[in-house]
Amino acid sequence: MNGPWRTAANATLHCLTGCAIGEVLGMVIGTSLGWSTWPTVILSIALAFLFGYSLTIRPVLRAGVAFGAALSVALAADTLSITVMEIVDNAIIVAIPGAMEAGVGNWLFWVSLAIAFAVAFVVTWPVNKWLIGRGKGHAVVHKYHHEHSQ
Structure with a gap:
């Protein structure tokens, strides 16, 4: 696998x-509280964006960037990637019969999540390559990782 990929x-x-x-x-x-599919999916998407942005913003803040600017960097770096990943993985989970109703103690719940994440990774990977190739996406964040490590 070469550098950009x-x-x-x-x-x-x-x-x-x-x-x-x-x-x-x-x-x-959502499943533990017995919520229906769509409230559970909406909560999952909201938390995915929250944690996704949080993982990006942390090193930018450590590099000394003010919170507002760091938030802008995280939004610019991750929004398309997270959006694609969330569309793909939630579509797959919802499409697998019984996955949303399975509950956390059922193997179908966990296998469905694993399959959804694997497919979402494969679909999102070329999106990130395209973004990075244009100086966008995580290319925006790399300079902050470098500044912090010096």
């Missing part, structure tokens, strides 16, 4: 990490 894979993995934390938390909360 490797960088995009790392950016996609970063996005997946934040999305997965929020998504799993939202799905566990």
Whole structure:
């Protein structure tokens, strides 16, 4: 795997990490409380964006950037990636028969999430490569990682 694709894979993995934390938390909360599909999906998406942006904003803040500017960087870096990932993984989870009703103690719940995340990664990876190739997406964040490590 060459440089740009490797960088995009790392950016996609970063996005997946934040999305997965929020998504799993939202799905566990929603299904545990017996919520119907759409309120659970909405909570999962909201938490995925929250955790996704949080993972990006942390190193930018550590680099000494003010909160407002760091938030702008995170929004610019992650919005398209998180959006694509959330559309794909939630569409898959909703499409798998019984996944939303399975509950956290059922293997179908967890296997459905794993499948959804795997497919979402594959679909989002070229999106991140395209963004990074144009100096957008996680390319915007890399300079803050570098500044912090000096």
